[in-house]
Amino acid sequence: MAVKQTILTADGLKQLEDELEYLKTYKRQEVAEKIKQARAYGDLSENSEYDEAKNEQAQIENRIVEIENKLKNAKVIDEEHIDTTVVSVGTKVKVLDFEFDEEIEYSIVGSTEADPSKNRISDESPVGKGLLGAKVGETVKVPVPSGAVLEFKILSISK
DSSP states (O other), X not given: OOOOOEEEOHHHHHHHHHHHHHIIIIIHHHHXXXXXXXXXXXXXXXXXXXXXXXXXXXXXXXXXXXXXXXHHTEEEOOGGGOOTTSOOTTOEEEEEETTTTEEEEEEEEOGGGOBGGGTEEETTSHHHHHHTTOOTTOEEEEEOTTSOEEEEEEEEEEO
């Protein structure tokens, strides 16, 4: 199976590294302490605190492995080499949404950094894919999973 490359901005890389550090230095110790306390309650077969702490430990370890794999396969977008003549990962694009007749600015990021509530959309999302490669002044039609077709006019592209 091919390893999926993780596309990150410099900020995204820092966020992942910070989260990894937090999980390894703080959360691991916190959960180990919970397990130690739960063991002190005696019989482990009916000890819900112990089971809960072990589940939390497994989730933390899984997240650590996930982050380490993303970092190992990361491709960091060099902001100095971002071409602002076309929409690409690492750019901010201001569009006119014809359906709502409003201007929206999206940051196009890798899937790891996507946060639609902050208008940070993935290059793998339907809207992100539809905007990639577009130039200022172009109108882009983007089919979305609901079956609708969204229409955007590219107003500006920046870093």
